[in-house]
Amino acid sequence: MKSDIDLSYLEKVRSGQFDLGWLNNVTSEWGIKPKPSKIGLTLRDIFVGSYGDIPETAPRRTMAPRGCDIDSELPDMGYTINSKSEVWADNLLDLYEEAVSRQWSATRDIPWNELQELDPDVEHAMCQLATFLSEVEMVASDFPAKWMWRINHDFLEAKMFLCTQIMDEARHSEVFRKRALSNGGGLGKASPVGEEFLKLVLDAKNYDEGSALMHLLGEGLVLSVFRAGELIAPTHVEKKIFRLCMQDEARHVAYGTMHLRYRLERDPLLAEDFHAFLDRGEDLISMIVTTPQVVEPAAILATGSVKAAESIGDEASNILRIRMIEEYLQRCDRAGIPRRGRMKLPEQILEGTSANDVSKNPPQMVVG
Amino acid sequence: MMENESLFPNPKWLDYLVGLVKRDPDRLKDLGIADFRLAIKVEFEDGSNKIFGLVLDGYDVDSQGEISGIDSFKPEATLSGSFDAFKEMFDNIVENRGADKFHTLNTLSLAEFPLRISSDDPIGRDKFYRYAETLQVIFDSLGLEAAKSG
Ligand SMILES: [Fe+2]
Numbered sequence: 001m002k003s004d005i006d007l008s009y010l011e012k013v014r015s016g017q018f019d020l021g022w023l024n025n026v027t028s029e030w031g032i033k034p035k036p037s038k039i040g041l042t043l044r045d046i047f048v049g050s051y052g053d054i055p056e057t058a059p060r061r062t063m064a065p066r067g068c069d070i071d072s073e074l075p076d077m078g079y080t081i082n083s084k085s086e087v088w089a090d091n092l093l094d095l096y097e098e099a100v101s102r103q104w105s106a107t108r109d110i111p112w113n114e115l116q117e118l119d120p121d122v123e124h125a126m127c128q129l130a131t132f133l134s135e136v137e138m139v140a141s142d143f144p145a146k147w148m149w150r151i152n153h154d155f156l157e158a159k160m161f162l163c164t165q166i167m168d169e170a171r172h173s174e175v176f177r178k179r180a181l182s183n184g185g186g187l188g189k190a191s192p193v194g195e196e197f198l199k200l201v202l203d204a205k206n207y208d209e210g211s212a213l214m215h216l217l218g219e220g221l222v223l224s225v226f227r228a229g230e231l232i233a234p235t236h237v238e239k240k241i242f243r244l245c246m247q248d249e250a251r252h253v254a255y256g257t258m259h260l261r262y263r264l265e266r267d268p269l270l271a272e273d274f275h276a277f278l279d280r281g282e283d284l285i286s287m288i289v290t291t292p293q294v295v296e297p298a299a300i301l302a303t304g305s306v307k308a309a310e311s312i313g314d315e316a317s318n319i320l321r322i323r324m325i326e327e328y329l330q331r332c333d334r335a336g337i338p339r340r341g342r343m344k345l346p347e348q349i350l351e352g353t354s355a356n357d358v359s360k361n362p363p364q365m366v367v368g
Numbered sequence: 369m370m371e372n373e374s375l376f377p378n379p380k381w382l383d384y385l386v387g388l389v390k391r392d393p394d395r396l397k398d399l400g401i402a403d404f405r406l407a408i409k410v411e412f413e414d415g416s417n418k419i420f421g422l423v424l425d426g427y428d429v430d431s432q433g434e435i436s437g438i439d440s441f442k443p444e445a446t447l448s449g450s451f452d453a454f455k456e457m458f459d460n461i462v463e464n465r466g467a468d469k470f471h472t473l474n475t476l477s478l479a480e481f482p483l484r485i486s487s488d489d490p491i492g493r494d495k496f497y498r499y500a501e502t503l504q505v506i507f508d509s510l511g512l513e514a515a516k517s518g
Pocket residue numbers: 137140168169172222249
């Protein structure tokens with residue numbers, strides 16, 4: 001920190017001499033008066049004039065609010081993510097507004113006192129699924145938190161969106177922990193294979209890799225798990241938990257998909273890097289469908305008992321597996337990185353999906 | 369039960385449903401803003417169909433009623449199913465004062481049967497999940513109304 005603080009300024013103020021440099025030497029845009037839209041004053045509303053200009057490459061590494069007057073003595077914050085395309089997405093401003101508006105409370109908004117006593121097998125299964133979800137959800141807070149301080153302040157809106165995601169995921173960890181502990185059961189068994197994927201996300205060498213693994217792949221799969229959770233939930237209480245989580249998760253996936261698209265449109269040569277990230281990450285799909293702590297509770301919840309799950313649970317998990325893979329493939333198409341013909345998973349995992357049907361891939365984006 | 373002129377799939381059923389939601393706008397407002405154009409396609413045994421348009425815009429919800437075709441409405445996603453599947457869902461909502469666990473929108477559509485959600489754009493399709501609770505509250509309004517009228 002600078003030690004040459006100008007104490008003589010105090011004397012000048014006492015004698016009525018203001019500096020007024022901040023008032024007289026204004027170069028930032030003045031006279032801006034955006035009108036609120038019908039839901040209030042949104043980020044998009046104030047994305048006007050020079051304040052809406054985001055540099056492709058940030059010229060400074062300071063916390064100066066984008067568009068303000070710059071003092072040349074602002075310190076360097078050491079940001080390492082200084083290109084807009086590394087974090088931006090076209091739907092970012094709207095997703096932020098939506099995220100803020102659609103926050104909910106795991107304490108207030110779930111009718112906890114309407115939980116019902118369940119068959120012990122079903123309660124165990126629900127608690128095990130809640131344990132798994134409470135275990136994996138927090139990584140989607142940890143990952144953005146790890147990278148946020150490295151993101152240049154010129155891309156403030158991206159950082160703000162990631163803040164909403166951090167809060168969303170805290171709530172997801174909270175709500176599943178609460179569900180496990182609230183109905184006479186408790187936490188179940190942690191999953192080593194699942195945590196290997198979480199480690200892959202946390203250890204990602206850069207934001208590109210971590211975001212593709214987490215926002216596009218991991219959260220897309222979790223979104224499918226939430227949908228399945230809503231279907232097999234034993235009562236309306238768990239159904240509401242899954243629906244509210246599903247809403248948040250779909251926002252994160254919408255960011256991940258459109259962020260990757262934005263990134264690849266500006267730098268198509270990165271496509272092979274992203275394919276390599278996904279090659280490593282897609283084992284998560286195999287993991288989800290071969291981990292007893294995930295598959296068996298889901299089958300028991302779907303069928304109502306261990307016995308029934310052993311005879312017909314396979315059908316339910318096949319539906320989930322195929323939906324999960326198909327929806328993932330469609331998001332990859334939208335992101336501009338078609339994965340059909342590229343997935344390296346065992347045939348038993350890809351069976352019944354279009355993963356090997358390259359004719360369903362959309363035309364490639366033009367490089368250049 | 370719904371009034372006769374509002375009986376599903378009378379062209380006015382969606383107007384009626386949206387009218388119920390608008391009577392208590394805070395229920396949707398509490399869930400937050402949304403932005404979605406959903407087509408609801410009801411398929412009949414004779415191969416014909418009727419399509420209805422539902423629009424979520426900020427805190428507002430609007431019915432476009434029966435629309436002449438998918439293209440004119442420009443939906444971001446389409447929820448389709450047979451007349452019987454929709455009828456069973458609405459009857460359940462009315463009887464149960466809100467969908468029971470076998471008749472929520474997500475439950476009925478996850479396996480693509482009896483309802484299915486489709487879109488050319490996965491971002492549009494994913495909005496069906498992004499607004500899952502809002503959509504369920506809208507459809508469940510029918511049940512709340514039934515509860516009020518005993
Ligand atoms: Fe989550």
